Amino acid sequence: MRKIILGCGISLDGYIARLTGDVDFLFMPKDYSQKEFFSSIDAYIMGRKTLDAARKMGGSFGGSKAPAYVFSRSQPVGKREGVTFVNQPPADFVAQLREKDGKDVWHMGGGELARAFFEADLIDEIRLGIVPTLLGEGIPLFPAGFPQREFELTECKRYSGGLASLEYRRIRGAKSKANKNVSRRGRR
Amino acid sequence: MRKIILGCGISLDGYIARLTGDVDFLFMPKDYSQKEFFSSIDAYIMGRKTLDAARKMGGSFGGSKAPAYVFSRSQPVGKREGVTFVNQPPADFVAQLREKDGKDVWHMGGGELARAFFEADLIDEIRLGIVPTLLGEGIPLFPAGFPQREFELTECKRYSGGLASLEYRRIRGAKSKANKNVSRRGRR
Numbered sequence: 001m002r003k004i005i006l007g008c009g010i011s012l013d014g015y016i017a018r019l020t021g022d023v024d025f026l027f028m029p030k031d032y033s034q035k036e037f038f039s040s041i042d043a044y045i046m047g048r049k050t051l052d053a054a055r056k057m058g059g060s061f062g063g064s065k066a067p068a069y070v071f072s073r074s075q076p077v078g079k080r081e082g083v084t085f086v087n088q089p090p091a092d093f094v095a096q097l098r099e100k101d102g103k104d105v106w107h108m109g110g111g112e113l114a115r116a117f118f119e120a121d122l123i124d125e126i127r128l129g130i131v132p133t134l135l136g137e138g139i140p141l142f143p144a145g146f147p148q149r150e151f152e153l154t155e156c157k158r159y160s161g162g163l164a165s166l167e168y169r170r171i172r173g174a175k176s177k178a179n180k181n182v183s184r185r186g187r188r
Numbered sequence: 189m190r191k192i193i194l195g196c197g198i199s200l201d202g203y204i205a206r207l208t209g210d211v212d213f214l215f216m217p218k219d220y221s222q223k224e225f226f227s228s229i230d231a232y233i234m235g236r237k238t239l240d241a242a243r244k245m246g247g248s249f250g251g252s253k254a255p256a257y258v259f260s261r262s263q264p265v266g267k268r269e270g271v272t273f274v275n276q277p278p279a280d281f282v283a284q285l286r287e288k289d290g291k292d293v294w295h296m297g298g299g300e301l302a303r304a305f306f307e308a309d310l311i312d313e314i315r316l317g318i319v320p321t322l323l324g325e326g327i328p329l330f331p332a333g334f335p336q337r338e339f340e341l342t343e344c345k346r347y348s349g350g351l352a353s354l355e356y357r358r359i360r361g362a363k364s365k366a367n368k369n370v371s372r373r374g375r376r
Contacts, residue, residue, distance in 0.1 A: 012314075012339065012356070013330035014202045025336075118322065126200075132339040132356055134306065137332040142201035144325040148213075151200065151320040153350035162341035164354055168200070168320055 003104040004094060005041070006114060007127035008141065015138030016110035021053050025133050029159040037127065041066070042103040048072040049139075050109035051083060069093070071113050091120040110141035118146040124170050126151065132162035191292040192282060193229070194302060195315035196329065203326025204298035209241050213321050217347040225315065229254065230291040236260040237327075238297035239271065257281070259301050279308040298329035306334040312358050314339065320350035 008016050009026040017023050043066055046054070051070045054061075061068035062082020075085045086093060090113075097105060107117060117123050128141075155167035196204050197214040205211050231254055234242070239258045242249075249256035250270020263273045274281060278301075285293060295305060305311050316329075343355035 118324070130354070132341045134330060134334070134337040134339065136306070136334040136336050142322060146322070146324040148324050149322040151322065151350070153320045153346060153352055156344060156346035156352045158341060158344035162339070162356075164341055164344045164352075166318070166352055168350075 002098050002100075002102055003124040004045070004107055004117070004122050005037075005104055005125040005127060006107040006110075006117070006123045007037070007125075008108060008110055009129040009131060010110070010141050011133050011135040011138065012130055013134045013136070013138075014141050015135045016141045017049075017053060017139045018135065019138055021049060021056075021139070023053055023057070025135060026129075026131055027161055027163070029161045029163050032129065032159040032163060032165065037106075040104050041106045043097065043105045044068040044108055045105060045113075046070055046108040047111065047113040048075060048085075049111070050113075054108070069097075089120070090116050090122055094120075094122045111139050111143060114141060115143045115146050118142075118149060121147075121149065121170075121172075123149075125154075126166075126168040128164075128166045129159075130164040130166065132164075190286050190288075190290055191312040192233070192295055192305070192310050193225075193292055193313040193315060194295040194298075194305070194311045195225070195313075196296060196298055197317040197319060198298070198329050199319055199321050199323040199326065201322045201324070201326075202329050203323045204329045205237075205241060205327045206323065207326055209237060209244075209327070211241055211245070213323060214317075214319055215349055215351070217349045217351050220317070220347040220351060220353065228292050229294045231285065231293045232256040232296055233293055233301075234258055234296040235299065235301040236263060236273075237299070238301075242296070277308070278304050278310055282308075282310045299327050299331060302329060303331045303334050306330075306337060309335075309337065309358075309360075311337075313342075314354075314356040316352075316354045317347075318352040318354065320352075 010016055011025060048070055060082065068083040070083045070085050072085050073087060077085050077087050107123065150171045151168035152171050154169050155165060157165045159165060198204055199213060236258055248270065256271040258271045258273050260273050261275060265273050265275050338359045339356035340359050342357050343353060345353045347353060
């Protein structure tokens with residue numbers, strides 16, 4: 001089944017962007033190759049604000065065969081300027097997407113759209129690049145307001161510039177509490 | 189100079205506790221030794237809520253020579269039940285603490301007290317144990333409302349149960365932008 005992968009760069013305090021939408025604090029280490037990940041996906045999901053931010057940074061969509069779906073409550077639905085605007089419940093949209101053959105799908109955003117996807121339990125993997133900066137304020141990757149979700153850590157790696165790469169896989173059901181070689185108590 | 193080290197366990201979405209104050213989601217991997225850290229500190233700083241949570245989990249203070257300072261706006265200042273209640277600006281308190289000889293100081297809390305310490309730029313190191321759970325809501329380690337602060341990643345390590353240990357050192361002044369072998373742009 002096609003996986004939905006939430007992936008983005010964040011500040012140490014969990015922001016995907018400044019309140020202005022700027023992402024100047026993010027950086028891409030030269031030793032942090034995303035090549036394998038890029039080749040594993042063939043569709044993008046994002047919110048309208050992430051589209052704006054991506055375009056501001058020179059990102060463009062529509063040049064490849066990978067469709068970019070932009071969730072928006074204000075834009076008319078339909079395909080234009082390389083992207084496809086959609087406005088439907090995430091669960092319905094993802095069900096349709098999974099009916100089609102294809103590779104995995106990159107959920108590029110955070111904020112409200114990420115919350116809606118976590119609420120509907122549609123995120124299968126998380127890929128974070130954490131930069132060593134506390135912003136102090138900004139747009140959160142994980143805004144409050146969805147049920148608890150368990151994950152499994154699949155990568156924990158350090159890259160140059162102090163980028164910490166953490167990757168997770170969603171654990172659903174009984175497996176979530178199993179096989180933890182740990183004592184269940186607080187750290188003090 | 190004695191360093192102030194903010195250290196705690198958090199959920200993947202950055203919470204130190206549930207809204208109820210519970211920390212049942214945290215765990216301590218058997219392979220994650222804190223021995224070296226414990227031997228490097230000889231004083232604790234926390235907020236009153238963290239004291240309550242620590243006591244609930246069986247933690248006690250006053251048994252050793254390491255004083256525990258509890259910031260509280262509601263409790264009368266002074267020493268009792270193994271801790272010392274304080275109510276003064278963090279910068280003044282830390283300046284006095286640093287005048288005394290001693291080891292490093294463990295800032296155990298998050299939330300409002302962490303924000304006040306970041307605002308006054310009093311945190312020298314951060315030690316996080318990130319558990320692979322999205323809580324969906326809780327008490328944040330880094331509540332919004334302080335100026336941007338740059339750090340250097342000093343450890344990025346995986347422990348059993350999927351605990352990701354990230355450690356950082358505060359970089360102050362001109363060094364903060366130097367020596368990053370990276371291209372300064374967004375991740376897309």
